[in-house]
Structure formats: C-alpha cells, structure tokens
Amino acid sequence: MANRPMLEVVALEKRFGTTTVLKKIDLKVSQGELVFVIGPSGSGKSTMLRCCNRLEEPTSGDIIVNGRNIMAGTRRDLDRMRLQIGMVFQGFHLYPHMSVLKNVTLAQRKALKRSKAEADARAMDMLEQVGLAHKADAYPGELSGGQQQRVAIARSLALDPKVMLFDEPTSALDPELVGSVLKVMKDLKSKGMTMVVVSHEMGFARETADRVIFMDGGVVVEEGTPDELFGNPKADRTRAFLSRVSG
Amino acid sequence: MDIFIDQFFNIDIMRQSLPLMMSGLWMTLKLCSAVILLGLIGGLFVALGNMSERRWLRWISIAYTDLFRALPPLVLLIFIYAGLPFAGVNISPFYAVVIAFLLNNSSYYAEVYRAGLISVAKGQWEAAQSTGLSTVQTLAHVVLPQAIRNVLPDLLSNTVEVVKLTSLASVISLSELLYNAGMARSVTYNASPLVLAALIYLVLLWPLVRLVSHFQRRLAA
Numbered sequence: 001m002a003n004r005p006m007l008e009v010v011a012l013e014k015r016f017g018t019t020t021v022l023k024k025i026d027l028k029v030s031q032g033e034l035v036f037v038i039g040p041s042g043s044g045k046s047t048m049l050r051c052c053n054r055l056e057e058p059t060s061g062d063i064i065v066n067g068r069n070i071m072a073g074t075r076r077d078l079d080r081m082r083l084q085i086g087m088v089f090q091g092f093h094l095y096p097h098m099s100v101l102k103n104v105t106l107a108q109r110k111a112l113k114r115s116k117a118e119a120d121a122r123a124m125d126m127l128e129q130v131g132l133a134h135k136a137d138a139y140p141g142e143l144s145g146g147q148q149q150r151v152a153i154a155r156s157l158a159l160d161p162k163v164m165l166f167d168e169p170t171s172a173l174d175p176e177l178v179g180s181v182l183k184v185m186k187d188l189k190s191k192g193m194t195m196v197v198v199s200h201e202m203g204f205a206r207e208t209a210d211r212v213i214f215m216d217g218g219v220v221v222e223e224g225t226p227d228e229l230f231g232n233p234k235a236d237r238t239r240a241f242l243s244r245v246s247g
Numbered sequence: 248m249d250i251f252i253d254q255f256f257n258i259d260i261m262r263q264s265l266p267l268m269m270s271g272l273w274m275t276l277k278l279c280s281a282v283i284l285l286g287l288i289g290g291l292f293v294a295l296g297n298m299s300e301r302r303w304l305r306w307i308s309i310a311y312t313d314l315f316r317a318l319p320p321l322v323l324l325i326f327i328y329a330g331l332p333f334a335g336v337n338i339s340p341f342y343a344v345v346i347a348f349l350l351n352n353s354s355y356y357a358e359v360y361r362a363g364l365i366s367v368a369k370g371q372w373e374a375a376q377s378t379g380l381s382t383v384q385t386l387a388h389v390v391l392p393q394a395i396r397n398v399l400p401d402l403l404s405n406t407v408e409v410v411k412l413t414s415l416a417s418v419i420s421l422s423e424l425l426y427n428a429g430m431a432r433s434v435t436y437n438a439s440p441l442v443l444a445a446l447i448y449l450v451l452l453w454p455l456v457r458l459v460s461h462f463q464r465r466l467a468a
Contacts, residue, residue, distance in 0.1 A: 053377055055373050055376065055377060075381075075382075076381070079376075079379050079380070079381050080379065082376065082377055082378065082379040083378070083379040085377070086377075087373075087374075087377040089370060089373065089374065091368075091370050093368070093370035093371060093373065093374035094374075095371065095374070095375075095389055095393075096393070097392050097393055097396065106375075106378075106380070106388060106389075107375075107378035107379055107380055110380055110384045110388065111378060111379035111380055111381075111384070112379075152374075155374075155378065156377075156378065159378060159379065
C-alpha cells in the first residue's frame, strides 16, 4: 500500500450563516486506505464528506484529490475532477426514469464520452461485480433498497474513480439488506480502492477500516486504528458516544 | 324546431362557408403552433431563471411571470396592436397576436415548469453532479425528463387554454376561425357558421381534454 495521499482535506471550514459546522478540519487519506468516520448526528461528518466533492461548498480550506486542488479552477475543471471522486448516498438517488443499465452508462457516455458499446460493456462488468448483472433491464422502482444501493455503487465505479465517498450507505436499508451492501464495499476495499465511509456500522469498521475518526461539534476529536479507538478511546466524548451507540 | 335547425344546423350554409372556415382554421393552427412552441421554449428559460442562483435573474423571472399573468391577454393584445403604433411601432395583426399571447402563455408555462422542477428531489441533482455531469447535462438527462413527466397534465391543460385564447384574435380582425365564422354569419345571415366553428374547436380540443384526464389518473395511480 503506497503512502501517497489520494485525498487531502486542509483546514476545511464550513459555516451556515453564523453557525460554524466544520472548524479547520485536516484529513489525509492514503491510496488504498479505508477511513471510517463516526460521530453523533450534527457532528459535521456528512457535511465534511459532501465538501470533498463540493456538493457542499466549503467556506474556506482546500480539498486535494490525486494531487489536484478541486477548490481551484473552473466549473468544468470541477466536473472533470468529480469523475475521480465517486459518491454513494444514503438515499441511493438512482434515476427512476432510466433502466439500471442506463443509470450506469449515463455519465460514462455524457461526461467521459465513452462509446455506447464501451459504456455498456463497462456497466455490465460493474453490475457483475455488485451481483446485479441480471437486473440490467429492470427499473430502480423494481429493486429492493439493497439492490438499488449496489447499482448506485456500480454507477460510481463505472467512472473509474480514485476515491469513493460513502455517506451513510446502509442507514436507509432494512437490516437484512445491509449485509449485501457491506460485502460489496469489502470487496472494493480488497481491490485497493481508497474509501471514506461515514456510517454507524461499527462491526464493519472494526473488520475493514484502516483508521477510524471520531467527529463531534465540527472537529476531529480523536482518531486511530479500530482497535485503539473502539478498544481504548482516550477522549471522554469518544467514550460517551461509543457507550451510547453500543448501549 | 324548424327554425332552430335552419338557423344553427343548416347544412347548405355550412357547406357554403366551408372554404372560409378552413382558411380560418389554418390561421388558428398557425397561431397555435407559434404560440405553443415558442411558449414552451420561452417558459422553460423563464422557469430556469427563477431557479437560478443569481438573484437578479430570479427577480427578472418573477417580475415577468407576475406581470404577464396579471395582465388580461386582451388588454395586452390591443395595446400591442393599437397602442404601439402611437409610438411609431407598427406590428402586423399576426405578429401582434403571437407576441401578446406568447408573453401571457410563456409565463403560465414557466409556472408549470417551475412546479415540475421543484418536484424533482434534490438528490437527483446531487447524484448527477457527483458523477461529473455538467448543469446542462443534469437538466437535460436527469431533471427535466422527470419534471416534465410530473407536470404533463398541467402543460397540456395550459395548451388547451392557448388554443381557446387564439379566438380573441378576432377582435383585431385577424382572419382566424372565429373571425371567419363571424364573417360567414353576417354574409349568409345565418348562425350555422358559428356552430360549425364551435364544432371545429370541440373536435380540436376534446381529445386533448381527454388526454389531460388520462394523464391525471395515471399520475395519481
């Protein structure tokens, strides 16, 4: 595993009006690393993640992806950089008026300018990888939540991103469907994908994360390996949070 | 009873007036296509202006839709046709009608589009943008198809209103369907041409009205 940072968040600040949601956040994610972000709701963890591809506009700070600052440059530069940053949402957000296959090919065709044949082939590969090749012609409304989320992951992966951001990817799923999505994420990690995951799946974090970050009140309170953070949390706030969620 | 049939459903009179009615219908169709087509395009841009992040663009869009929905279209038409010449601006009856009704109609279409755009979840925008699609691509492939589908009955309803609206053009003597029917009535001294005009409007609009109900039921399901 190379030590080159694939994603770097530098002195990131976000204010909504007079409320400061993120206070000078710094974060480095190495190539192939899986960083897991936990924290109570309102801690700013989702906002931090959404700043990483500027779905949320940072108030100040820099976001460096694969050596390039996405805060600099034009809107078109940003569109191009976003191809390198995959994002998976809590609510899946598949396009309901398109088949699964078209969901996965749209950005390949329009943003990457791949040919139809190339995009279709790539989409089928990715759907295969998430175990849904047989659903290529189905519409999102016909799929379970877990299947929709796996299609959403395939949609991102088809663009060959360098980093994948997961914003509570299993929070909207029925408990019995969570496993299938986590399995896909685990596969992805084993293939060397750089990942930042905001989630409450502590078991998954213990098993797969290289590093766990605990955020509260817009700052990183504590970080460490899963063993350090879950086994021997140093800060009182971390301890209080962990006892609440494992309660 | 005889006088009723003779005055309203006189087949001979209807046959005599048919060429005039057809040329009127042709004019009505030309007006409709211009006003509907331009209205659908113009309305979309006004709606997008309304959703813009630029405040001045939003204000212009709001002022436009408020003004032209509040002004009676007939007042607008007569002002453009008979008022503007006082400032040396002469516009042919056809273009006066197109301009007046376009201003009115595009502001209604804009409001319908706006409702449609709002109805598309924010997550759709975010998903599309996160995959590197530009704003225009996001609109064209992801947001607008869903927005338009959600407000299809209202777009159609508004289109029905436009067709009916064009009959007001008779006020400035533009030889569309209603105006020609009036001509035929005064020449033949018989009201059957008016009934014929009404029937033509009905044939034109009834399928559209049906379609609106059909879409409404499908969307509700």
